[in-house]
Amino acid sequence: MHTGPEILRVALRRNVGAMVKGTVLMGMYQGAETAVPIVLGAIVEYALRGGELSSLGLALLALGLVMATVSYSWRFGMRALQKANTTEAHRWRVAVADRGLQPVARDVDLKSGEVLTIATEDADQTADIIEVLPLLISSLVSVVITGVVLAVISVPLGVLVFAGTAAILTVLSVMSRRIGASTQSQQAKVARAGAKVSDLIAGLRPLHGFGGSYQAFQAYRRVSTEAKKQSIVVARVNGVYAGTALALNSLLAATVTLWAGWLTFQGQITIGELVTAVGLAQFLIEPLKMFSEMPKYVMIARASAERMALILAAPPLMTPGVEEPGPDSGLELDGVTHGSLRDLTFSVRPGEFVAIAAYQPQAAAELASLLAVDVPPASYSGVIRVGKREIASLTITGVRTCLLVNPSHHEVFAGTLRDNVDPAGTSALVSEAVDAAMLTDVVAMHSEGLDYAVRDRGANLSGGQRQRLSLARALAANPEILVLHDPTTAVDAVTEQLIARNVTALRRGRTTIVITSSPALLDVADRVIVLDDGTVTGEGTHRDLLGRDSSYQLAVAR
Incomplete structure (x- = not known):
């Protein structure tokens, strides 16, 4: 495993079963969530047309089954994904720790504090890919169902959802690359600061002995300030990303709602279809938010995997032999x-x-x-x-x-x-x-x-x-x-x-x-x-x- 993408492929390959299970259950969750406004619209439409009370009861029962599906599919889907995520993070922590304890070539410029950061934060963020992809797929399921239902109600509404989603993802995918690069730089600088403070604590007594505490503190302050500045850059980029995603998602939902209202006013769709369209438009914000955040987490996972590759791909100090020592202990x-x-x-x-x-x-x-x-x-x-x-x-x-x-x-x-x-x-x-x-x-x-x-x-x-x-x-x-x-x-x-x-x-x-x-x-x-x-x-x-x-x-x- 010499590169970050290779590490991510290994993580995905080892958790195919859990990811398939999680994807199916989370897809059911998103599908059931999407079905809620559809059922509500059908109930309103049926009530306006003077339907029978027994049929209304069946519709309400169907709504209850949908809500139960929402609850249980989320519970068991996230349980499967988080268990796989936690287990995979543990595997990488053990792998990094094991490799970090082996002698490696001297040109690998990593201190013990940096190895510790990679074995904890980077291992966790790399394993997040196990959750990210199923959530990405399940969000896509929700967007597709929403677009198809709205297209049935009115073709322009369905086209608007698909076109708007594509435009949002295009904008956010460009921004996510900047987040990945900034995050990788931040992780390196934070790890350097951690290594520096670890060294200072280890040498605290001799530093006090010859009066070097102030100079040591100034050295740590410099590397810590660099880490702080980079963290601020990452926070700013993340803030812009989140704000842009929320604004674009809200704009798409508002556009769908207003268009559906206009179509109702024009008599092209019914009141029940309006209720469904407005409900789907409001619901669409959640899967779109999740869908739009996933590229960011993919880039963060890749940046962390690249950091882990620095250790896992480090050449060994030497190639061990295959013989055992003889009985002579000379x-x-x-x-x-x-x-x-x-x-x-x-x-x-x-x-x-x-x-x-x-x-x-x-x-x-x-x-x-x-x-x-x-x-x-x-x-x-x-x-x-x-x-x-x-x-x-x-x-x-x-x-x-x-x-x-x-x-x-x-x-x-x-x-x-x-x-x-x-x-x-x-x-x-x-x-x-x-x-x-x-x-x-x-x-x-x-x-x-x-x-x-x-x-x-x-x-x-x-x-x-x-x-x-x-x-x-x-x-x-x-x-x-x-x-x-x-x-x-x-x-x-x-x-x-x-x-x-x-x-x-x-x-x-x-x-x-x-x-x-x-x-x-x-x-x-x-x-x-x-x-x-x-x-x-x-x-x-x-x-x-x-x-x-x-x-x-x-x-x-x-």
Whole structure:
């Protein structure tokens, strides 16, 4: 699905049954609505001619049946359409969320706030096409019945209805294109504003720290003002559209009414036919209004579908392989060159605890990105192997099951402490992970324990608490290979010592790699690999390196 029209076709194809049912029922509704003034005109005509009371009773019974059809066809028709609409919107929300969580090419310029807007508002507006087309068809049914009945009464009246409807739709279809373009621009700018405020909230604490709150507010104000201006443009265009549609529809209804009155005055139609014509003219405003609004909603649905296509058609960061990792839980890098990393070669044996001391933060971050499979194989040279197999040949599920990289930015989610430590609810090591990460003080601090509510992004936790919570989550996952990137930078020295010992004990027998400059973690590692200028310059135990490498002493001494 690479374009908006393709997305709309998929949505329509998946809901053919519900749309047919809804179209039939809504067509019955519109037909019954049209029949009301026809029956009323017949009753008036019959009464004026002195018909029998029993026949009048039958006519009234027929009117009751028509009204019942109006009620029940609307109820069940809209129920079918709205159920299909809601279900389809849910499908697209899930599809966009699923695609948004997959790594995509870097040239797709969408932030998380924009993806959220697309997964909610745009998904809903795209699914509206499920209701729009049946309502459009049912409105057409009503217009056709009205035109045919008026043509039977007087041919010029029927011609007037059909010609007037065609003219109205021609004018409004031109205007609807402007609405679609304006709406698409508005959605993009509103999404940008949402992404900006999301970024600001995430960085609120550091902004306060260096006094950048005012500048950040001004940046948000600019993008928000652009979104506001575009929203005003859309509201103005929508207002002109709605006003024009109402004016044209009312003009057509008034013209039909006046013409019918003139024909009655001339004696060309009867009083009963006048009642029918006037009733149909007044009723015609509703289906014409609905009929004339549908092109606008079609354009809005198309604009939203185009927005969704930005995500759904985004090229993947890489094409996953088809193999599964081997039983060997070792890790190898052979001649890897990427960014500041140059011909990087080292291996970690299964069950080994290895610390990597990278003197340059950029090299540490790039190594973590490579191991997290955030870098496509085509963007680096050399080979990375997991379990003796190239990482590029493995399935995503296989990589994620075997290898877990816990990033340094320690994301925390709204929910409870337990939800954050064990999001899937399947870990058997929750208590052990909490103890190892020294999160026990946070748990003991609150009467709810692990059920203590955590705000979005961990706003009610300190930086050290968020970092320990993230570490506990990584340990509870218990992967074959665990990579920790700076897991203790926000904790004090005593806590860091305890965490280092606890992690070593909990991970005994499983492969663990810690990218860090922490003396406590370096000291408990089986082996330390030193990276300087993106290449391996030393290797040994922490104490051995301290005794013979002055550069290492300067880099890790605290």
